Amino acid sequence: MHAGPVIDDFDEVLARARAGSAEAFTLLYEDLVRPVAAYLRARGVRDVEDLTSEVFLAVFTSVGRFTGGQVPFRSWVFTIAHRRLVDHWRSGSRSVPQAPYEPQDDDRSTESAENQALDVLGEERALELLAMLTDDQREVLVLRIVADLTVEQVAEVVGKRPGAVKALQRRGLSTLRRILESEAVTL
Amino acid sequence: MSTFDDNQDMRAQSDELLLTGHTVPDEPGLVDLVATMRRTVDAPAPRPTPALAMLLRDGIATTATVPVRAAATARARRRLGRLWRYVAGLGLAGKIALGAGIAFAGVTGAATVGAVPAVIQAPARAVVNGVEHLFAPRSNVPVVPVPTSSATPGAATDTPRTTSSGERPAFSGHGPASRPTPGETSPGILLEGPSSQTARPGEATPTLPAQAATQATENADSGSATVHGKSDVAPSATPSAAARSDKAPAHP
Known part of the structure; x- marks a missing residue:
């Protein structure tokens, strides 16, 4: 697991969150806000700030209905994020943006200007490659890589069978492999 | 394998x-x-929106009311906006009618509400008294039901509802406002006035049999405004249309 800290006493934190505890909300938020934001950014959302907050508002106002441990909670949060993302596109009558990533719109920072330039270029290229996949393939790969979910968790989030998720990720990786190989030959 | x-x-x-x-x-x-x-x-986490920041700071108990209030205010604003758009979309006649209705309601309210200062109440009452006779019933004229002789189905269903000595002023009106609701005593239809004295083009002026007129007068005295006996009242009406006549609104 690479995505943020892991809450040790998750059951207790969840119980306090159900009671409306601000401290429990903060713990859950800090645990998952970065992967959720990265997921939304990788899916092409420009106003990540607003949509991430919408996701967590929905999570905290409906956490009383959730039952389960930390792993299902992560899947549940990404299910909400996935649905909010679909609503976001539907409400704006927008399709998945195919435009390349704009580095000047990204206000994130790293420790040095040199590293920042390298990272931004790398992420820009990664988003360009992802944009060449189908929407389902991109969704599955982003949930697997950025959200760090298993095949079964991704299947729950997107509402497909695990076999369909495996097929989508296999085809997506094959497409990326083919593109990278062709670029290497060209270069 | x-x-x-x-x-x-x-x-x-x-x-x-x-x-x-x-x-x-x-x-x-x-x-x-x-x-x-x-x-x-x-990458650094995005900043939470004010609503989420409030939730993270105060928890769900204290923040739950804030969005509700904000939503109620937003709903009220949307309703007001819809009302303004509706009024703006009215035609000139509609706007005049709406303004006249509001002015009439204001004057009538000022005349009838005792809490209004006398400076306002006196002229308002004078205005109301000035137009009151236009709506008052004339009790010295015998009220008779006027059957319709129109051949149209809608007109055939019209049965006059009459009253002659009601305490409440009777209005000769058309439309939903003049229709009695179930369980409510009909105030009756005043047959006097310009609309009932002059025949409209294309409409016959019927003459009533004496029996129907007598029965209508008796019914009117007893508070019932409906004329019974379909064949006497509306000879041209079909039986089915006459059977519905008790429920149909009256047209003079």
């Missing part, structure tokens, strides 16, 4: 290693791509 299946399994294992961030030999491009995507999680 065939060679193809073996290759598929190996590819699936390789893909799984790749997607979980492990290094896979012979695929440096994909490894770099996955590593770059996984690094995006380490």
Whole structure:
């Protein structure tokens, strides 16, 4: 697991969150806000700030209905994020943006200007490659890589069978492999 | 197990290693791509919106009322906006009618509400008294039901509802406002006035049999405004239309 800290006493934190505890909300938020934001950014959302907050508002106002441990909670949060993302596109009558990533719109920072330039270029290229996949393939790969979910968790989030998720990720990786190989030959 | 299946399994294992961030030999491009995507999680978290910041600061108990109030205010604003758009969309006649209705309601209210100062109440009452006779019933004229002789089905269903000595002023009106609701005593239809004295083009002026007129007068005295006896009242009406006549609104 690479995505943020892991809450040790998750059951207790969840119980306090159900009671409306601000401290429990903060713990859950800090645990998952970065992967959720990265997921939304990788899916092409420009106003990540607003949509991430919408996701967590929905999570905290409906956490009383959730039952389960930390792993299902992560899947549940990404299910909400996935649905909010679909609503976001539907409400704006927008399709998945195919435009390349704009580095000047990204206000994130790293420790040095040199590293920042390298990272931004790398992420820009990664988003360009992802944009060449189908929407389902991109969704599955982003949930697997950025959200760090298993095949079964991704299947729950997107509402497909695990076999369909495996097929989508296999085809997506094959497409990326083919593109990278062709670029290497060209270069 | 065939060679193809073996290759598929190996590819699936390789893909799984790749997607979980492990290094896979012979695929440096994909490894770099996955590593770059996984690094995006380490980016600084976006700032929470004010609503979420309030939730994180105060919890759910104190913040739950704030969105509700905000939503109620937003709903009220939307309703007001819809009302303004509706009024703006009215035609000139509609706007005049709306303004006249509002002015009439204001004057009538000022005349009848005792809490209004006398400076306002006196002229308002004078205005109301000035127009009151236009709506007052004339009790010295015998009220008779006027059957319709129109051949149209809608007109055939019209049965006059009459009253002659009611205390409440009777209005000769059309439309939903003049229709009695079930369980409510009909105030009756005043047959006097300009609309009942002059025949409209294309409409016959019927003459009533004496029996019907007598019965109508008796019914009117007893508070019932409905004329019974369909064949006497509306000879031209079909039986089915006459049977519905008790429920139909009156048209003079």
